[in-house]
Amino acid sequence: MVIQQTSSSLVDILRQRRQKLASLIDFPAILWSGSSNPRNFQANVFPFRASSHFLYFAGLPLPNAAIRLEAGKLELFIDDPKPSSALWHGEMPKREEIAQMIGADGAKPMAELESSLADAATIAVQDAATWTQQSQLFNRWVLPQSSPQGIDLELAKAIVSLRLTHDEGALTELRKAAAVSIAAHKAGMAATPKAKREAEVRGAMEGVIIAHNMTTAYNSIVTVHGEVLHNEQYHHPLQPGDLLLADVGAETEMGWAADITRTWPVSGKFSSTQRDIYDVVLAAHDACIAKIRPGVEYGEIHLLAATVIADGLANLGILQGKAEDLVEINAHALFFPHGIGHLLGLDVHDMEDLGDLAGYEAGRTRSDRFGFSYLRLNRPLRPGMLVTIEPGFYQVPAMLNDAKQSSKYQNIVNWERLSQFADVRGIRIEDDVLVTDAGSEVLTAALPNDAATIENLVMGNW
C-alpha cells in the first residue's frame, strides 16, 4: 500500500471527478478496490493492483476497500489494520486519516457496507475473492468477464464518459509514467551492446522503472522476435544482425500508465534493408500523429497508417500496386495485422475491462475485415483523449506461410523481393499522443524515434 503525503490538489481533483459523475447518474455507485492474488501460497501474493475505477475516484491504491459515491459525496469503507499487523507491516494510517487524505465525506468499517447497497450499481473487479464478495452482497452475479447490465451498465457508461478524456490530475501522472518509460528505453538501448540475451536488456529497462518506485503497466516485450506480437520470452541470444523490439511502459504508484515501443539494431547500426522498412514504419507513425486533432475519426488514422505502409512497401517493390488499391484488398495487413493503437490511461488498454464500451462509439462494433478486427478504438477524437500510435511491420511465418493467404496475395507480393528483407522480422514504433484543442501533443516525444538518433543512443554517442 502506497500512502504517502497527499496534496490538497488530489482532494480537489477527486471531488471534481465525483461531482461530474453525480451529474450523469441518479443512483449510488459502490466501487471496490480489490485484493491481492496469492501466488504460490496464501501469504506470498502478487503485487496489489487496485481496480482502475476505484483509483479514479479514490486516488489511492488501498487494498480491501470500497467507496460509495452518491450525489457528489464519497463514503470510504475500510477496516483499520489489526494491532498485530504493526509488527509485520508497520504503522499504517487509520481509516479517518485515509478518509481525510482523499477528502471523503464519511468513513466506516467494511462490515457496514452491506447496509449501504440498496439500489446501488457497481463494476466487477478482477480478483475472484472480491467479485465473489460483490456477487454475494448484491445477490446477483457481478463477473469481470460479463458485460454489465441495467444500472451497472449505466454506471459503466458514465465512468467511460469521464475517463475518456483526462483532467489535469490524470495528465500529471501520465506525464510521470511517460518520463520514466523514456528513461527505461534509453537504459535498454545503452545496455544492448554488452548484453548477451534479451533478458539483460529487459533487466536494465525494468530496473529503471523499479528504481523510480513504479511498476510495469503490462508484461514487457523485449525481443529479437518482434514478429511475435505479444512475445513474453526473454531467453533468445542477441546476434549482431538482429533488431531488438522493446514494448515497455511504466505505471505510477497511483496506477497511471505509459506505453512505448522502440526497435533498435543490436549492433547499433541498421542494415540498409532494416533502415528501409524502419523509415516506412516511421513515416506511417509521423503521418498519423500529424493527422490527430479533435473530430478526426480514429479509424481514419488507422486507415492512413495502412495506406502509408502499403505505399512504402510498394515503393520498396515488396507490394505491387497503388497504395489505396492495396489497402482495399487488405494487402497491408499481411505485414501490419494489428490496430494502430488504443486508449491509454489508468489501464494500458484503458477501460478494456468493460469490453468495447470505451473503445467503440455507441452503435459501432468490431469489423471482421482482415487487419481491422483488432482495432481497439473506433471513435471521433476529442481533446483530452490519450491514444497510442503504434504502426508496425512484421514477417509472421504463420501468416506468410499460410497457403490461403499467400495464394490470395500471390501476384500482389513480390516474394523474391521480400526475401531480401529477411533480416526484418518485426519493427514497431509506438508513442503516446494526447489530443489537444490545437491538434496533439506527444507525451513521449523526448524519446527519439528517428533511425540515426536511435543508432547513436545504442552506441552511446549522446
Add this chain to the structure above:
Amino acid sequence: MVIQQTSSSLVDILRQRRQKLASLIDFPAILWSGSSNPRNFQANVFPFRASSHFLYFAGLPLPNAAIRLEAGKLELFIDDPKPSSALWHGEMPKREEIAQMIGADGAKPMAELESSLADAATIAVQDAATWTQQSQLFNRWVLPQSSPQGIDLELAKAIVSLRLTHDEGALTELRKAAAVSIAAHKAGMAATPKAKREAEVRGAMEGVIIAHNMTTAYNSIVTVHGEVLHNEQYHHPLQPGDLLLADVGAETEMGWAADITRTWPVSGKFSSTQRDIYDVVLAAHDACIAKIRPGVEYGEIHLLAATVIADGLANLGILQGKAEDLVEINAHALFFPHGIGHLLGLDVHDMEDLGDLAGYEAGRTRSDRFGFSYLRLNRPLRPGMLVTIEPGFYQVPAMLNDAKQSSKYQNIVNWERLSQFADVRGIRIEDDVLVTDAGSEVLTAALPNDAATIENLVMGNW
C-alpha cells in the same frame, strides 16, 4: 511459458519423483498447473506462476495444464495452442512435443480430463479460475485456504515427504537461484552510495534478477525501516546514518527459490552501536549454522539463536540477567520476535500452501509462546532439507511502546542503555543452508556477511 530445450536428465529426475510417489500412494493423483490472474483487465495478467506441486512432477511451467500420476506413469492434459495464437504468441510446442520433453506416458486434450478423475486425489491451486474448475470436476470443494481431507490429505502427506528433502535436480536449480540472488545483493550494495531512496537499490537488485531471466521469489523487502518485518514500501530516502535491510531472493524459470537477507550501512560504515548489534546477530547466525546436522531439532536451532541474542544483548547491557533465564521469560523476543527460519524449495516458505503439514512433524502444533509462535519449521533435520537461518534484531515501536510488554520487562531491559542504540532499527542476516550427511552446506556462502567485508562491498573496494 518457458519451453526451451530440456535435457534427458530432466526426464530422469521427473520419472524418479513419480516412482517415489507411486511407492507412497495407491490411488491416482491429478495436479493442475493453474492459470494467470488478470491484473486490471482480462488480457493484462500477472506473470504466470505454475503450482509448485505441478512443477515438482511436470518440470515445466505450462499454463492451463494438468497431469495424472498413477503407478509411476504420467499423463499430460493440455490443449494445443489455437492457430490464431501464433500471431500473438508465436509458434508454441504442441502437446506431443511437450509430452516428450517431460517424459510423459500419454498426452490428451484437457476435455478428456473429466473422464480420468475417478478415485483420484488432488491439491488445490491458488488461482480461483482453476480451483473452481477443480471443485466442479470433482464435485466437492477443493479450496486453497482449506486443509485437504481424505485421499487429498494422503496425497499431500506423500508429496510433503518427497519435497522435504531435495534431489540433485532440485539442488541444481536451487544453486542457480542462490547464485543470482547473491549477484543481486552485491549489485544492491554497490548501488547504495549513489542511491537517494530505497527504490533505487531495489531497482538495481531486481534488475539483476530479471537480467538472468528469473523473477523474484517473493515481494522484495528493501528498506531503511527493517523494524517493519514485511515492509513493502520503497519510497523512504536514504540517510547516511541508516542501515538498509534487503531481503531479496530469485526464483528460477522452473520455479525454485532463494531467500537472502543482508543489512548494510548506507554510508558504507557501521556506527559502533550498529556494529555491536550486527555482530550479535551474526554470532547467532553462525552458531545456528554450526549446529545444523541430521537429527538436530530445528526448534533447538531457534532456541540457540534466542540464547545467543539474549547473551549478546546482556553483554551490551541492553538486557539484564543470564541468557538462559532471559530466554526462559522470552525477553529475547522483544527484539527477535520471529522464527529462525523455514523450509525453502519451490516455494520460499516451502509447501506453506499446505499449512503446517510440511513445517511441523506429525503431532506437533504451533506454540503460543511469545517468540515461538511464528516458528514455521519444527522437525528434526534430515539430509537434503534446505532451510533458512535468519536471526534478527528489531526495535519495533509497537512492541517496545506497548504498555503491557514494557511493564513486564521493566527491570529486564535497561531502557536508558537501549536508547543509545536508537540508530539500529532493524538488522537481519539470512542464508540458505542445506542439511548434508556431514553437517551442512551454506548455498549462499559466496555472499559475505561479516561487517568489514559488507562495508567494503558497499564502498566498492572489491
